[in-house]
Amino acid sequence: MAYDTLIVEVEDYVSLIRLNRPDALNALNSKLMKELASAVQAADRDDNVRVIVLTGSEKAFAAGADVKEMAEKTFTEVYFDNLFGVEAEIIGQVRKPIIAAVSGYCLGGGCELAMLSDFIIASDTAKFGQPEINLGIVAGMGGTQRLTRFVGKSKSMDMHLTGRFMESAEAERCGLVSRVFPAKDLMTEVMKIADKIVEKSLLSSMAVKECVNRAQETTLAEGLLFERRVFHAMFATEDQKEGMAAFLEKRQPQFRDK
Ligand code: DAK
Numbered sequence: 001m002a003y004d005t006l007i008v009e010v011e012d013y014v015s016l017i018r019l020n021r022p023d024a025l026n027a028l029n030s031k032l033m034k035e036l037a038s039a040v041q042a043a044d045r046d047d048n049v050r051v052i053v054l055t056g057s058e059k060a061f062a063a064g065a066d067v068k069e070m071a072e073k074t075f076t077e078v079y080f081d082n083l084f085g086v087e088a089e090i091i092g093q094v095r096k097p098i099i100a101a102v103s104g105y106c107l108g109g110g111c112e113l114a115m116l117s118d119f120i121i122a123s124d125t126a127k128f129g130q131p132e133i134n135l136g137i138v139a140g141m142g143g144t145q146r147l148t149r150f151v152g153k154s155k156s157m158d159m160h161l162t163g164r165f166m167e168s169a170e171a172e173r174c175g176l177v178s179r180v181f182p183a184k185d186l187m188t189e190v191m192k193i194a195d196k197i198v199e200k201s202l203l204s205s206m207a208v209k210e211c212v213n214r215a216q217e218t219t220l221a222e223g224l225l226f227e228r229r230v231f232h233a234m235f236a237t238e239d240q241k242e243g244m245a246a247f248l249e250k251r252q253p254q255f256r257d258k
Contacts, residue, residue: 001042005032008039013050013198014191015043018057025063026056028084028109032066036113037087044094050202051194052094054117055101056110058183061126064108067135084109088141091116095206097197101190102126103183107165112141115150118209120176121190122168123183128176131163149216150176201239201255 001008007018017039019026026032043049056062065084073083091098091113100117107129114120114128130143138144139160148156151174159166171177181189197205211227218226234240238258246253 001038003035003039005029006035006039008043010043010046010048012195013048014194015039015046015049015052017043017052017054019055019062020057022057022059024066024068025060025105026110027063027066027068028113029066029069030083033084033087037090040091040094040098044096050096050198050205052096052098053101053190053194054098054113055103055187055190057104058123058125059104060110061100061102061104061106062110062113063105064110064131065140084141088112088116095209096202097205097209099190099194101186102128102168102177103186105129108132108139108143109141112139112143112146115142115146115176118212119178120171121186121193122171122177122180123186124168124180125183126168126171126177126180127165128159128168128171129163129165130160131165133160134163147176150174199255201237201243201253202257203237203239204234204243204255207234 005019005021007020009016017036019032019036021027021029021032040052043052098117100114100120102114102120103123104125105127106114107127108131111128111130130139130147132139132143144156144160147159155174158164166176168177168180172180207230211230214223214226239255242255243253
């Protein structure tokens with residue numbers, strides 16, 4: 001399917017979704033968010049996709065929601081339209097792993113979109129921020145909640161109250177980002193990471209995603225119980241038999257998602 005604001009390629013079981021509004025530093029407008037929701041849903045349903053990589057350009061992952069589009073909107077309009085609410089929920093409900101590959105500006109809604117992914121790999125040029133306060137608003141797609149869970153209250157308050165940008169080294173140090181690579185190597189390294197996940201059983205990848213996400217939604221006791229039930233359930237799969245047999249036979253497993 002062709003999109004106006006995205007470039008989507010599926011190769012070797014990886015769906016690479018590139019935000020493509022270069023003139024606006026990939027600012028998220030309604031069309032882009034609708035197309036993105038549709039692209040991730042299509043990837044989630046596609047048997048030829050096992051991992052989704054979400055990226056932007058070298059200059060910007062996304063510089064936030066589109067201020068030009070939002071500037072004149074009224075409360076009534078954004079409330080009735082539920083601006084970006086539906087799309088954010090769709091992206092948050094994707095069951096396959098999503099990696100955000102971030103270079104350059106990753107601000108406001110862009111930072112929130114990266115945090116909606118399962119983990120963030122950044123280039124050494126990445127700049128993260130929640131500068132909504134400079135526009136007389138607050139974050140609206142999870143920024144105050146997710147950034148606080150990633151980096152803690154103090155740093156989250158600092159980011160939201162001052163609107164400052166955080167370089168990738170600091171983002172890695174405080175746990176927002178899992179790894180940092182030189183900008184020129186970012187996509188090669190991210191594709192290597194995606195390929196590693198492609199090799200696993202998709203049943204296991206999806207189960208991992210459910211379990212880790214549960215850690216942010218529930219108490220430790222409930223989360224541990226959920227994990228144990230999922231762990232027990234994996235013994236009903238052929239991939240568990242194959243994975244353990246392959247280990248004992250000192251060979252690579254051939255997972256079949258069964
Ligand atoms: N929106 C629209 N256009 C943008 C943009 C944005 N967020 N960011 C950049 N652009 C456009 C610029 O207007 C400029 O376009 P022209 O003037 O050439 O037509 C072009 O991209 C290049 O930008 P600059 O000339 O400014 O480039 P610089 O390198 O000088 O500066 C910058 C880069 C990223 C520091 C600067 O562009 C900047 O500060 N951008 C705005 C960053 C920002 O404030 N982001 C937060 C936006 S508010 C919600 C969900 C989400 C949200 C809200 C509600 N709901 C679910 C309810 C999210 C809100 C936000 O993200």
